[in-house]
Amino acid sequence: MDNNSTELWRQQKIKQRAIFTARQRLPYEVKIRRQALRAWEFYEKMLSQYKDCHVSVGGLDSITLFIWLHSIGIHVKGISVSGIEDSSIQKVHRALGLEIVRSYKSKVEVLNEVGFPVISKKIAGRINALQNPTENNKTVRHAIVTGECGAQGHFAKNSRMQLSQKWLKLFGGYENENENVNYGKPDSCIKISNECCYWLKEKPCDDWAKSHNSSPYLGIMASEGGQREEALIEHGCNYYGKTVTRSAPFAIFMRQDILQLALDMDQWYHEHLELFETLYHAQPYGKNKDGSLKEYVPLKSIVPEIYGTIDKKVNGELFTTGAQRTGCSMCGFGIHLEKRPHRFDKLRERNQKEWEFWMYRCCTDKKTGEKFGWGRVLDYIGVEWEDVPPVQMTLDDFM
Numbered sequence: 029m030d031n032n033s034t035e036l037w038r039q040q041k042i043k044q045r046a047i048f049t050a051r052q053r054l055p056y057e058v059k060i061r062r063q064a065l066r067a068w069e070f071y072e073k074m075l076s077q078y079k080d081c082h083v084s085v086g087g088l089d090s091i092t093l094f095i096w097l098h099s100i101g102i103h104v105k106g107i108s109v110s111g112i113e114d115s116s117i118q119k120v121h122r123a124l125g126l127e128i129v130r131s132y133k134s135k136v137e138v139l140n141e142v143g144f145p146v147i148s149k150k151i152a153g154r155i156n157a158l159q160n161p162t163e164n165n166k167t168v169r170h171a172i173v174t175g176e177c178g179a180q181g182h183f184a185k186n187s188r189m190q191l192s193q194k195w196l197k198l199f200g201g202y203e204n205e206n207e208n209v210n211y212g213k214p215d216s217c218i219k220i221s222n223e224c225c226y227w228l229k230e231k232p233c234d235d236w237a238k239s240h241n242s243s244p245y246l247g248i249m250a251s252e253g254g255q256r257e258e259a260l261i262e263h264g265c266n267y268y269g270k271t272v273t274r275s276a277p278f279a280i281f282m283r284q285d286i287l288q289l290a291l292d293m294d295q296w297y298h299e300h301l302e303l304f305e306t307l308y309h310a311q312p313y314g315k316n317k318d319g320s321l322k323e324y325v326p327l328k329s330i331v332p333e334i335y336g337t338i339d340k341k342v343n344g345e346l347f348t349t350g351a352q353r354t355g356c357s358m359c360g361f362g363i364h365l366e367k368r369p370h371r372f373d374k375l376r377e378r379n380q381k382e383w384e385f386w387m388y389r390c391c392t393d394k395k396t397g398e399k400f401g402w403g404r405v406l407d408y409i410g411v412e413w414e415d416v417p418p419v420q421m422t423l424d425d426f427m
Contacts, residue, residue: 044261044262045261048250048260048261048280051280052250052251052280052281052282054280056284056285056288059280059281059285060289062280063265063277063278063279063280063281064100064277066265066266066275066277067097067100067102067245067275067277068100068102069266070243070245070265070266070275070277071102071104073266073268074243074273078241079241079242079243080104080105080240080241080242080243081102081104081242081243081244081245081275082104082105082106082107082237082240082242082243082244082245083097083104083105083106083107083244083245083246083247084107084108084229084233084244084245084246084247085106085107085108085121085124085126085247086108086109086113086117086229086247086355087113087117087332087353087354087355088286088290088331088332088335088348088354089247089248089249089278089286090246090247091117091120091121091124091247091290091330091332092247092286092289092290092293092330093245093246093247093277093278094106094124094126095124095293095296095297095330096277096289096293097245097277098300098303099293099296099300104245105127105242106124106125106126106127106307107126107127107128107129107233107236108121108126108127108128108129109128109129109130109131109228109229109232109233110122110126110128110129111128111130111131112131112135112228112229112356113354113356114332114334114354114357116332116333116334117332117334117354119327119332119333120327120330120332122308122311122313122314123304123308123324123325123326123327124304124307124308124330125304125306125307125308125309125310125311125314126307126311127311128311128313129229129232129233129236130232131227131228131229131232132227132228132231132232133227133228135228135356135357135358135390136390136391137227138223138224138227138228138358139224139358139390139391140390140391140392142219142221142223142224142227143156143159143219143220143221143223143224144218144219144220144221144360144402144405145220145221145222145224145225145358145359145360145361146220146360146361146363146364146405146409147195147220147360147361147362147364147409148254148361148362149222149225149254149255149361150222150254150255151191151195152220152221152222152361153221153222154168154172154189154191155191155195155199155220156219156220156221156222156223157169157172158172158173158199158200158202158203159199159202159219159220161202168189169202169203169206170203170206170207171187171189171190172189172190172191172200172203173190173191173196173200173203173207173209174190174207175187175189175190177189196209196211197211197212198211198212198213198214198408198409199211199212199213199214199220200212200213201213214405214408215393215404215408216395217391217393217394217395217400217404218404218405218408224356224359228356243273243274243275244274244275245274245275245276245277246274246275246276247276247278248260248276248278248279249276249278249279249280249281249282249286250279250280251281251282251283260276260279264279265277265279265280283346284345284346287338287346287347287348288346290330290331290338291338291346293330294329294330294331297327297330298326301324301326304324304326305324305326308324309321309322309324331348332354333350334350334351334354335348335349335350335351335352335354336348336349336350336351337349337350351371351374357375357382357386358386358390358402359371360402360405360406363406363411364409364410364411368412368417369417370411370413372386372387372402372406372413373413373416373417376416385401386401386402387401387402387403387413387414388400388401388403389401390402
């Protein structure tokens with residue numbers, strides 16, 4: 029690719045991002061109307077191809093998406109690998125009548141066989157490439173360490189493929205001999221990977237979709253950043269690719285939009301309990317062993333307990349009083365960016381025994397037979413975890 033073509037490609041990327049950003053700044057009511065059209069476009073497109081649609085549900089965002097689609101007349105099945113979620117989220121999943129899908133590997137198997145999900149998906153993937161060198165990823169490894177790309181990267185210099193110095197100092201040592209550098213690397217038992225979600229939920233859900241000839245609605249937003257942001261800006265809300273077809277109606281939503289919609293959908297849920305009672309009774313867990321129907325117990329709120337409640341600050345900003353984001357209890361993506369008490373501190377508050385297991389005993393060093401866990405990884409990347417962080421006092425403590 030010549031310089032003119034490279035510059036044109038860059039300008040197109042800049043324009044693409046500017047258009048997307050403008051859409052993110054639309055008023056809430058306009059976004060809701062616009063994204064409802066996008067959701068219906070996807071649904072009708074799938075019907076025209078004799079395919080079904082479903083919602084892949086996890087935390088609050090996709091819970092909200094599932095109910096919202098029903099509220100605009102798109103009555104599709106919801107599925108979830110519910111077992112990897114917090115128990116309060118599992119409770120909501122069942123009350124909404126979601127079909128439960130099983131993981132292909134347990135969390136312990138993922139950490140031992142695949143690697144630890146830490147820092148970010150993008151960076152973990154690059155560290156994994158350094159830890160698993162092949163002739164095929166030689167050019168990629170060179171770019172990760174030096175920033176120099178080959179033809180696929182338009183021969184860029186100082187590209188974003190390069191790890192920052194912070195992470196090169198800790199993980200770049202696998203290429204010391206090849207690149208004539210002097211970086212560090214962790215103990216051989218510490219494997220890093222971005223494939224945790226693949227084994228726990230992505231592949232099981234993808235396989236379910238293929239076996240049911242169905243394409244997913246996903247509750248993902250570009251405002252979450254990272255690889256999701258890049259993919260949504262490039263491909264838009266609805267994407268019809270050769271191997272991937274999906275709809276992300278919330279692509280242009282910001283956090284405030286999701287929280288407001290969650291409040292709106294909580295009300296809609298309680299006004300349409302008969303719909304969700306029917307979905308609940310259609311699932312195996314909605315029936316007794318003799319086939320009779322179990323009593324349906326409505327949710328007090330569609331917001332799982334782990335999030336607390338959705339409250340409003342003095343300036344009108346909505347927030348969750350508990351967890352801001354949720355995921356697997358053993359996930360470490362973004363942990364280095366969190367202030368204490370971070371997610372593992374909060375896990376200790378909720379469940380001391382589970383915290384001890386993930387911190388100290390979830391993995392086995394194949395060379396020594398020694399048990400270890402997240403603690404060893406957090407120590408290596410400089411994240412404090414073993415001490416109990418001080419609790420910040422508030423005015424309520426003195427009232």
